[in-house]
Amino acid sequence: MNDQEHVNSMKRAKELKSKINDYLNARDNIQTGLERIEENSQTKSKIITTLKATDKDWSNWKWQIKNRFSNVEQLQKILNTCPQLEDIKKVERVYRWAVSPYYLSLSAVDNVNCPIRKQFIPSILELQDELGLSDPVDEKNTSPTKAVVRRYPDRLIIKVTNQCASFCRHCQRKRTIGKQDLHTSSGNIEKAVDYIKKNPEIRDVLITGGDALLLSDKKLDWLLTELDNINHVEIKRIGTRVPVTLPMRITEKLCGILGNHPPLYINTQFNHPLEVTPEAATACNKLIQAGVVLSNQSVLLKEINDNPHIIKKLNQELLKIRVRPYYLFHAMPVKGTRHFSTKLSVGLEIMEKLRGYTSGLAIPSYIVNVNGGLGKVPIQPQYLFFNEHNEITLRTWENKLVAFIEKS
Known part of the structure; x- marks a missing residue:
């Protein structure tokens, strides 16, 4: 590699690095379950105490199924903030709900917007849906x-x-x-x-x-x-x-x-x-x-x-x-x-x-x-284009347009 090639390579590497800075800045604020071990363990202990269970029970999948949380009062003992209690009672008259003790332990007890909680706690919005279909895929x-x-x-x-x-x-x-x-x-x-x-x-x-x-x-x-x-x-x-x-x-x-x-x-x-x-x-x-x-x-x-x-x-x-x-x-x-x-x-x-x-x-x-x-x-973004001469133009991930020559 000559000096100019090295300069070009370093310039390109810097350019590529800049394209991922937004993700690098956001990444540390996106927690994984591997990073919430201590918090999840605390919630697990709270659940075990509430259910008067043991660690051996917790590891038994049949116990987990038998002890799914499925009523508001029970849930309230685990979650510190659960303002939609009356809404849950309304929804459960129409749509059943239940959550395993394990999956409940992954939720944030103080955050009503927790992405885990939103997946298992009923929302009053379920009863306000006038557009949905019972069996859309027939x-x-x-x-x-x-x-x-x-x-x-x-x-x-x-x-x-x-x-x-x-x-x-x-x-x-x-x-x-x-x-x-x-x-x-x-x-x-x-x-x-x-x-x-x-x-x-x-x-x-x-x-x-x-x-x-x-x-x-x-x-x-x-x-x-x-x-x-x-x-x-x-x-x-x-x-x-x-x-x-x-x-x-x-x-x-x-x-x-x-x-x-x-x-x-x-x-x-x-x-x-x-x-x-x-x-x-x-x-x-x-x-x-x-x-x-x-x-x-x-x-x-x-x-x-x-x-x-x-x-x-x-x-x-x-x-x-x-x-x-x-x-x-x-x-x-x-x-x-x-x-x-x-x-x-x-x-x-x-x-x-x-x-x-x-x-x-x-x-x-x-x-x-x-x-x-x-x-x-x-469904995917459009990467294939044709110009007026029926020549193919491709769009790269960086939104650069390049000609592509097909074998005739």
């Missing part, structure tokens, strides 16, 4: 047999339960939560398996709910074995949020079962860096050691993660625990959830601030799940 009319949703030629969903460790206020299946936990009957799951057997074009099956990993070990093993025995099923996927809301569910026994059914992919849902905790990292590591491939599907949520710096920090934290960012979902227009919706321009701005500003591994696809059961539509 699952009822894309269900060829009980428990199955099919929107694509070669893959489908089996819904195995309505149960979750914590009921997200932005849930796309808010209509199915009901008043009690219900697993799909064995008969209806058997019908779903039979449908797959009779349709050899189905090569990819997603097991979801609710939360698929809240099935018993025995039931999961049986279903995965049934799918393994169908020659044309190439891969299985599981949709779950337990690494986020109930990481103690990822037991050695469960991992042993999952490890017996490759290839197996798990899609989870981390929405904010505060959810990336030591417990979540341990759960993900156990799954990886079992041979499971992990990816993440975040939901873009107003006043929770609708910020380029938060999404970037989240995705970089996920890569550190070996979870690949896969989708960033635009919030669906589900009735009772519209207060979480952003404009598409917000999602596009986030994508603009990811491409080129972080590694490609940290960039998910921005997805709109369109109404009517017509499937997912990827």
Whole structure:
């Protein structure tokens, strides 16, 4: 390298560094769960004392499910500031809510705007939604047999339960939560398996709910074995949020079962860096050691993660625990959830601030799940242009236009 090349290189390096200063300034103000260990531990102790439990109880996922917080008075004992108590009582008459003790322990007890709290505490805005639809993606009319949703030629969903460790206020299946936990009957799951057997074009099956990993070990093993025995099923996927809301569910026994059914992919849902905790990292590591491939599907949520710096920090934290960012979902227009919706321009701005500003591994696809059961539509900034001579012009991440010559 000659002197001029060195000068040019140093100038370019300085220019690149300046482009990330806004993130570097914001980064230290975006806490992760790995940085809130002391605060979370204090809240955990408060919960354990309130429930008259032990650390052994805390580590038992069945205890966590049995002791979910689901009434206002109980919640008030943990949170110091909870001004929407009467609103919660109004909402719970229409929409069920519950939160695992673990996920509650991640919330800020003094901050009503805590991004964790907003995901599980009911808001009066849920009752003021006049635009949302009960079933915007038309699952009822894309269900060829009980428990199955099919929107694509070669893959489908089996819904195995309505149960979750914590009921997200932005849930796309808010209509199915009901008043009690219900697993799909064995008969209806058997019908779903039979449908797959009779349709050899189905090569990819997603097991979801609710939360698929809240099935018993025995039931999961049986279903995965049934799918393994169908020659044309190439891969299985599981949709779950337990690494986020109930990481103690990822037991050695469960991992042993999952490890017996490759290839197996798990899609989870981390929405904010505060959810990336030591417990979540341990759960993900156990799954990886079992041979499971992990990816993440975040939901873009107003006043929770609708910020380029938060999404970037989240995705970089996920890569550190070996979870690949896969989708960033635009919030669906589900009735009772519209207060979480952003404009598409917000999602596009986030994508603009990811491409080129972080590694490609940290960039998910921005997805709109369109109404009517017509499937997912990827949305991304425009990088391809044509001029009047039909010559291609590309836009770089820095908004520089460059000519691209195609082979004729």
